[in-house]
Amino acid sequence: MQQTVTIDGRPAIVSYLDEMLVPVADSAEAKLIEALFLDAQGGSLFLKPQPPQAKEYDESQHPRDDRGRWTDAGGVEGGSDAGSVAAPNAVPAVTPTSTPGNVPPIKKEKSKLSDFNKDEVNLDRDTNFDPKKQEKFLKVWNDNIDQAPAEFRKQFLGGLPGSMTIRYDEGNEEFGISGHIHDKNGNNIAEYSRDIDFKHKIASSNYFKVLGKEQGHGVGKQLLAGNMDVYRKLGMKRVDVRANIDVGGYAWARYGYVPTQSSWNELRGYIERKLTRPSGGGRRPAPSGDTYTPSSWEELSSDQQDDIYREWARLSYDEFYESEVESWRDSGRPLNDAKEELAKDFDSKQEWALDALQKWREKRGEIPSSDEYDDDVPFTNKQILDAMTVDYSDRYEEGRADPEFSFDDSGLTEPEGYDPDQMALPGIDLPEPHEYLTQDMRDEIDTALTKAFNDKAESDADSVDPPNYLADGVSDYQSEYWDQLDDHDRFRQADRLGLIPDIEIPADEEEEQAQPEPPQLPLQDVGTDALLKLTRSADPKALWAIADSTRGKELLLNTGWAGRLDLSDKEQMARFDAYVHKKKAA
């Protein structure tokens, strides 16, 4: 359970946790409350729930002024703010046990591998089954994170429900963290991938795709906020990002990211070129003197326009193709194909299935063993899988259906401890061999294999090759897209790709130009001059003032640059918090 509240006037999200720091649905059952501050100061706070206070009203505890109004000390803090922690009906009364930014006072037990299994935070196969790598991973985890896997996932995803897989790169002491964000029905609505380099204290935001743009910004903002809270706690120095889609070049600058020096040097040259081209049909003399650079689509001949289209189509082909591939992935077809393939190949040799049963046994508290049975589950993993079949079908081919596992009891003939010659006592039937695998065990196996099947299919889906027909339609989509652009946008696209040609000035015009001309008024206004001044600064933070300007979005649209957010830089963090940690006004 989570609530947005105010604590001492500061906005915060509080989560109600049990003694294992797992969220609870009922605040009355909470053993601990975690408050995550949303304002610029940031930080978090652990609070201990107090038993409900007596309801009797004690006037002496609520001093009033001479007009009968509560004084500052007498009213309920927060007044009518229903989200306030101090409001008596909102949440249990709480007592701070630490100050913001302090290490929580509870010393948690070190995480073990079984905690990841229990919390369903997946680890790469080597880390799961190679004891040496496992030991190193747990040391990095416990030295740096010291948090239960489920709690880490919750915080990292900003409280959003979702899955998490961690790939541990022991050489670089780096975690690759990826997974999906889910909606309330458990369907995937977004996909993410981040790297955390513990050695150099650098995090990278590699990949975040939403499957429906309508609610995407809310999910994206929450994920960014959660990521940043965790990076701050982990003492990361910086977060890297690559701005390379349409609005990103503008937006990341608004959020306080700054380009790397080489990116800035490239970007400011591009902005300067845009600024020095007059708008509204004016002409900018080209360096040769007898040509000029046009500033509108209409100034180009139809041959030049056709040339530009062909070149634009060539240069933007990959971008369109990638979009088709992503749309196809979003449709669930590759996931469906991967599930069908897994079901077709299912047998007792499948690593994912053997691993799932192994982890299931560990979860039951059995001693890990790859192929040995014990008293509790008297069949080997191989015996179990040999006696199972799986069916998979999804009528919509979206990959959302679960597989259906079933047991063939005739394959479960040799449980440990079964003696076919054993004599039965009169009136007591001996159990059949297959009855040694109880219904509870079968249900647990079904659950474990279903999860492993779906996880494996998701992982496989990423490597399913897109069908050839996706490429076949790209040229048509480009043509349709181009047809829908107006002349201004066509010119902008061409300009972005450096496709605007210099145009020769006709001879008669050249003669006219040779005549003495009256003095020209300055072409640039104060704002443009200021923008140019900013582009001439070597400081990449100059980009912020450009982005904040009225022309910022237009100038930075479709730009690509490598950026960084330095977590120790107050200016950068102030801008980041202004967008990502800003509490929306009620």
Place this chain on the structure above:
Amino acid sequence: MPTAAKSREFFYAEHGKPLQDAALHDGIIADGDQERANAVGDAVARRLGLTDEEIAALKK
């Protein structure tokens, strides 16, 4: 699963169009505290030698 080599942060795909991110960023920016962000940008601009008049002109 995507890797660092396939670096695409914040985007969505729509059939027949290039990859896009506007709908994701526009909402975050619209909900943000523009005044606070602009104050930082203005301070940087001032430090880089822009006058108050020039800073004001950037916003016109």
